[in-house]
Amino acid sequence: MAPSQASHVPTLDGLIKSFNNQSLEASIESLIFLLKRRQVKGDECAKATAYILRQVVAKAxxxxxxxxxxxxxxxxxxxARAAPLEPVIGNVVRRVLGLIRDEASEDRNADDIASEAASDIQTLTPATNPSVQPPQRPALPHRPTLSALSSGLQVSKSMFNLLSVAEPGDSPMTGASTPMSQAQPASIHSLRSEVMDGIEEILDEINQADDQIAGFAEIQIHPGDYVLAYQPSRTVERFLVKAASxxxxxxxxxGLEASGAGTEAPYASLRKRLNSAGVKTVNLASNGLMAYIPRVNKVIFSAKAVYQNGGLLVDSGSCIAAQAAHEYLKPVIALCPVYKFCPEDPSDEVSRGELGNPSDYVSYANGPAVGALDVENxxxxxxxPDLVDVYLTNLGPQTQHHLANILADHYKTEDTGFSLQLGEP
Incomplete structure (x- = not known):
């Protein structure tokens, strides 16, 4: 049954706040419902997924x-099954799985070091090592000799002999009286806290990625450049505004055109901010793209996902701009945060593209007139990948040859082959 509170389009902050007031299962179902209705999409999917996974760690x-x-x-x-065309969900899940493996590996290494140290201490105790003899108490009627005093002094100073004196209730291995049944919950509590802190770092990376990418704008854009921005997203807008400063x-x-009379022109807010900074803007319809390509110095757009082979999932029409730039030898710069790098090759469904509602372009009010048409939006x-020159990430500019290193640094080999769509570990 669909949750009633999701009947309207929520803000991301309101959605996250609702997670704290719901049970874990209710939070997951609410997000699944919104993903299926496409009310949460794009970058919001990555943030919402990270928050849900943090709830899983804390409440499950x-x-x-x-x-x-x-x-x-x-x-x-x-x-992932609720939104199969949002690969950032799978990316975040894989990042969290790798984070858990790292934290568990560090805990195991620490336990191994502690057990080895305890084993070394035990092998040096007099009970297990015959070569180490305890000090002999001299007979009371006689005065202890100098050699006996020297031997007793050296043995008393030995840390190993001090540690070897265990209380009756202590463990023979470590000298501690805490049983394993009490140590295990402490280890789980520590792992839970470390994993939740790691997810917070992933969330910080997602929130700061656009500003970090914008920090490289001054290097990529030069004075006097003509920059073509195709359907600029929020990432591209911050990039251009930063460069304008x-x-x-x-x-x-x-990109988009006004849908009707009286409708505000698209990207009016971006044009206003750029104009106030002294940057000129030109509005261009999609059918006039080829006329301006010879004039521009570079083409910039943001990517929804970067696949293992270097291919990009982008908004419709960006491929035409990339092909035109490639023909005129104009560099193509794709803005893509690292959390959008997907450690798998694109599927056939991705290569064909997602289809939307065709009524945005063709009115079906006169049904018989358009009944024979097959319109795809x-x-x-x-x-x-051969149409992309630079992948500008929050870690800096990258080329296609360096993508494998980025994927290896952020994903575990055990998780790259994990089938999120089928739910098979």
Whole structure:
């Protein structure tokens, strides 16, 4: 049954706040419902997924690392199946799985070091090592000799002999009286806290990615440049506004057109901010793209996902702009945060593109007149890697040859082959 509170389009802050007031299962179902209705999409999917996974770590019942991995994989699979065309969901799930493996590996290494140290201490005690003899107490009627005093002094100073004196209730291995049944919950509590802190760091990375990418604007845009921005997203807008604070250039904005009379022109807010900073803007319809390509110096757009082979999932029409730039030898710059890097190759569905509602372009009020038409409204495009020159990430500019290193640094080998769509670990 669909949750009633999701009947309207919520803000991301309101959605996250509702997670804290609901049970874990109710929060997951609410997000699944919104994902299916496409009321949460794009960058919001990554943030909402991270918050849900943090709730799983905090509220779900698990007693060891394997159970925690299973809980995360199960919740992530449900979210991914609700929005199969949002690859950032799978990226965040894989990042969290890798985070858990790292934290568990560090805990195991610490336990191994502690057990080895305890074993070394035990082997040096007189009970197990015959070569180490305890000090002999001299007979009372006689005065102790100098050699006996020297031997007793050396043995009393030995840290190993001090540690070897255990109380009757202590463990023979470590000298501690805490049983394993009490140590295990402490280890789980520590792992839970560390994983939640790691997810907070992933959320900080997602929130700061656009500003970090904008920090490289001054390097990529030069004075006097003509920059073509195709359907500029929030990431591209911040990038251009940051560049406008240091450079004077011209932005050619191409993409969406006004849907009707009296409707505000698209990207009016961006044009206003750029004009106030002294940057000229030109509004360009999609059918006039080829006329301006020879004039521009570079083409910039944001990517919804970057696949293992370097291909991009982008808004519809961006592929035409990339192909035109490639023909005229104009550099193509894709703005893509690292959390959008997907460690898998694009599927056939991605290559074909997502289809939307065709009524945005063709009115079906006169049914018989358009009954014989088959109209497709492509919402997303796939850009092959040979059309992209620079991948500008929050870690800096990258080329196609360095993408494998980024994927290896952020994803575990055990998780790259994890099938999120089918829910198979």
């Amino acid at each position: 019942k698990w007693n060891d690392v394997d159970q925690l991995l299973s809980r995360i994989a199960s919740a992530g699979s449900r979210l 240091k450079r004077r250039f011209t932005v050619v904005i191409a 492509t919402v997303t495009d796939y850009i092959p």
